[in-house]
Each structure stands twice: as structure tokens, then as C-alpha cells.
Amino acid sequence: MKRSGILLLLCIFLLQHKSNAQDHMYSQFFNSPLYLNPALNGQFPADLRMNLIYRNQWASLPGTLNYLTASVDYNVPRFGGGLGLMVTRSSEGSAYLTKTNFSGLYSYSVGSDEYVLSFGLQGGMTNRKIDWSKLIFDDQIDQTIGIIPGQTSSAELPAFNNKYYFDSGAGVSLTLNRLLVGGALQHINKPNETLTGSKATLPMRSVFHISYRLPLDSYGGGDDEDGSYIIPSIVAYNQAKVTAINAGLQYKNRGVNAGLWYRSSGNTGQEAFVLTFIFDLFINRDGGEKLRLGVGHDANFSKVNYTNSTGSTEGSLGYETTLPKRDNEAKKFPGARRCFDFY
Template identity: 65%
Template sequence: MRKMDSMKNYLLAAVMLLASMITRAQDHQYSQFFNSPVYLNPALNGQFEGDLRINMIYRNQWSSLPGTLRYMTASIDYNVPQFGGGIGLMFTRANEGTAYYLRNNLAGIYSYSVGGDNYVLSFGLQAGIGNRSIDRSKLVFGDQLDPRLGYIPGSTSAADLGALSNRYYFDSGAGINLVAGNFMAGGALQHINRPNESFSGSPQKMPMRATGHLSYRMDLNPYDNMDDDEKSYFIPSVVYYKQGTSSSVSAGAQYKRRSVNAGLWYRSGGQAGPSSFVLSFIFDLPINREGHEKLRFGLSHDAPTSKLNYSNTSGSSEGSLGYETTLPSRNTPSKFQGAKRCYDFY
């Protein structure tokens, strides 16, 4: 009897530990941060040459490990030239683990810019609804295992899992971005209101996510009389993430030549995961240059370098797709004619 009580206490402790780990889950990070600009910083919303932009990015993380770690973000933003900003909509989905732990977020974004020929300072606000859920029927506990046969199909556990498996909450964020000459620097805060994401009765506040990014664009043909589309650029960047007790840094550079962009990065894992090297290739396919219409396709792959190495995980892969166009009815000039903008860095 004591053995059974001890086993139940152990299982209860395991459930509480699992719940604790889930409630402190960190937001995912994209290696191709430049191909999901609105996720990186809401101040980058509406900051592009055309009128309408659509971005989609998908990440499959550590594909050879048990369970599922898949992430997707889709955004659409509209450039409003009268105030140098725009309005946008972003949807993010995360699928983690064999228990189908899902996180969804739908947010609206508004941005505004001030400045002139020498600099552009942009501000962004984000607000939306988040949802997290878990399929408790996919969890397996010790009293569902036979010492000889393993998992018993159709068995149920005596563990008290509680009734709550789905939660909705309001979520908010804000960002700022400055482009001055060949420098760009920005920062953003997500989950500013610290929403309660707990599945149990006790509150569990979501930690804020802070992001800082810095880029420099070096013209490799400064004295050649060439259009920007014909030049070559070297673009080093640093991105810093911090959420709760976890932090990481992504540092590297891109070589941009006409419609091809190649990058090499190193990302420190911190407590969020293993450190890794990242190789990325981006291809811009102009459809109508005068109408700022283009299709962007990107691929990247992460190779872990720490104890959770490549042979254990098979690394992580990302694919991205972007489309940008100008609407036929648009006849309003941009608020900042001739000034460099954030899209010049990507």
C-alpha cells in the first residue's frame, strides 16, 4: 500500500514538474529573422517599398528528436505612405511535444515613423489574442506501463490532470527602430502585460521577451556609378534575445549581390537550447521592378555545436516565402523620399 501511495506521489510530482516546464516555455526564435521582420520587431511593420507585403516562415527544429518542434509565422502588412508606417496582421503557431502542446497568437499591428533625409525613426504597437492548449490524452504515465510489455493501449491513468487544457489571453507588444545612414538599430518588447498562461488554478505570468538588433550596411562598390540593385553589400548584424532567465545572441553577416543573399551566423543557445552555426540563402525574384513587385524565397539550416549536437538532433531547417507589390490605385508618394529604410538592409 505504501508502495502504491509512493508511486502516486511520484506521478503527481512528475505531472507538476511537466506543467511547470510547459508554463515557462520560451518563445521560439527564427534564424531568418530578416525574413520575418514583423515577428522580430513590430516597428518594422509597413517599412518596405511597395504597398502590400506578405511573409511566411516555417521552422522544423531538431527533427530527429522524439516529439514535434515546429513553428510557423504568417504576416501581412500594408504600407501607408502618409505617415511612413502601416497596419498589419500576424499569426504565429507553435507545435511542441508529443502531447500536442499548441500555442497560437493572432495580433494586429500599427506603426508610425518620423524623420527626414538623414534618419527614419519608427514606432510599432501590437495587440492580439493568444491561445495555448494541450491534448492530455496523449500523455503517458507510469500506471499505464507494464514492466514487460511497455505501454498498454487503451489504458487510463489514475493521475489527477485537472480539467483545464485550453487557455485564451490578451497579449501586447511594442517596438522602436532607427535607420541613420548605413546603421540600423531597434528593440522590441513582447508580452508587456504579462498574461496568465497557467493550466492550473495558480497564476503563471508569461515572461516578457526583449529583442535588440543592430545592423550595418557596407557598400562594396561605393565609387561605381551603379543602381542599388546592381551593387554588392556586406551586412553584419547582431540580434539579442532575452526572456525570463534565458538569453541568446545571434551574430553574423550577409553578402548581398543583386538578387542573391548568402549569410553565415553563430547563435549562442544559453538556456534556450544548444549553440549553433547557421547558413542561409535568400533569393529575390523581381517580377516588376517599377511596381516594386517581387517574390522572395529563403532557406537556412542550423548545425548545433554543443552537447546536443548534430548527430543527436539532425539540426534545424527553415523555409521562408515573401511577396511584395504595389497596388494600381496608389498615387501617394512616400513620406521619406530618398532616405534609407530598414528594407535596404535585407
């Protein structure tokens, strides 16, 4: 067998092995609530919410590691839950291995003004695709000049370059006074995402998160947005026997929010310190509007160090608004504290 064929088989093996790796994680998990937990769908004080988050990971390393999630959810006061749509897209490697997921979300809440327990469901289709033509094999490389311009490899490429499959998730969250705790499962149906015909099961991903909003002044006693707060949080992910923990805190004062985090990914050695900022660019409390900008940067160390990778950078936008002529008060869910507005 030619070495080019061996390289192709190695590439296919690595693509299949990727199924046993972790899904990507956002350092600004609080700016992508639907990706974090389907039960947070519809859990906000306005009528309509839109979120967009982008992550560029390890920009200095060869190949691309880019991730994007866009979502919109609608607060349904009758049952204190919501309806939502979410699109997540990832692009990894020089062969542009991409995954695009379109999901619908539904959540339902029970509770009172003292607590709210929310349940969420998620389901949608995922497309996994690769551009085989972007791969370079040894018969396209010259020892002197490197890649030979216009050279075609004799390696036989696989017949298929994309795969569609159904994917599902579910979650639960509890808001109790100033405490928010929740958990979620993704890839519950363990879909087969192979590109070659052999089985490549996508393992389930579990998420646990907990946050507490601690007021620092008299304003915070009434949960006034003009107050100052410290918000410690822990988020733990587990997938394919790999556990990642993101722990830290945010300091919130009016429309500015700054956070410092530590993330450990267990035996993968992907550890990082994370700095995040949130800026409320526009707030119209009478109209229930809020425009928010978030930025974050990971300074990773250990196996993949910051000098080689220049870290990872995130940017996010969020917008909330109320709809005209909507009678919120007449159909209001009794749990006024249900919103994921800790940040």
C-alpha cells in the first residue's frame, strides 16, 4: 500500500477518534444559556431574547478551531417556560471538518415566587461534513520545495463526505432565592456520526452548573440592578470519561461585569485562566430592552501552552426586548424569580 493510502487511513482514524473527544465549551457559558442547558430556555424577564457567541481557539496552531452558536427564545408566561431555536456550528482542522446543528427547544416551569423548577427538551438535526480535497498526502510533497503546486494525489478518497443525524438533549434547573443550580444531558440518543461507514458513536455529554448571587450593598437586598454583586459559579462537563471544570466568580456593578476563572480539563492537560467582561451597552427598563456585549480570553498552559497557541478568544452579543401590546401581567407565571439573569 502506498504511503499516501496509509496517511489517508490515519486521517480517517483520527476523524473517527474525534467522536470520543469532548464537545467544545464556551468560557462565557452565561452568554449562551441555551447551549449550557435547555431548561434555561425562556428563563428571562423580557419577552424575546437573542444570543450570539463566537469562539476562536488556539489561533496560532495550524488548522482552524472556530465555534459559533446563535439562539433565539421566547418567554411564554402561561407556563413560565419558553420556545426556542438554536444553531451551533464548528469548524476544525485544515480539512474543514464542520458540524452544524439546528435544534428546537421547549421548556416548562413549576413553582411560586419563592422557587422555580424548570424542565427543558431539545431536539434537532446535525450535519457533519469534511472537505477531503483539503488533505495533503506524501505524493503531493517534494522534499526540496514542499507542497507541489497543482499535484493530484493518487490516494483514493472515501465516497462520502457528509453525514446527517438526529440529536437530542434535556435539562433541569432550579432557581431558589439567589441560588441557581441545574444539569443537562446532550446526545442522549448517542448518534452514529461516522463518515466512513464504520460505527462512530457520539458519547453523551453531561453538564452540572451552580451559581450564587451575593449582594455587596443595600441595593442588592432587593435584587436591584443598580447594586453590586459577587457571583461565584462552577460548571462541570463530562464526556467520554473526560471531566472539565470551570470555576470562578464575576463582579457585577450596574452595567459592567468582570470575571476571573480557572478551567481544568482533567487528563487532557488543557488548563487555562480565563478573563471575561460584560458591558450593558443599552438598557431601557421601561421598554424591557437590554443590549449586551461580552468578551473573554483564555490563557492556557500545561500541555498546550500560551506561547505556542496565543490562547482562545470569545465575543458575544445578547439582546432582550418586550413585544408591543402583550398583556404580560394578566398571564404572568407566579415565579417572578425564574430568570437566568444572574449576570
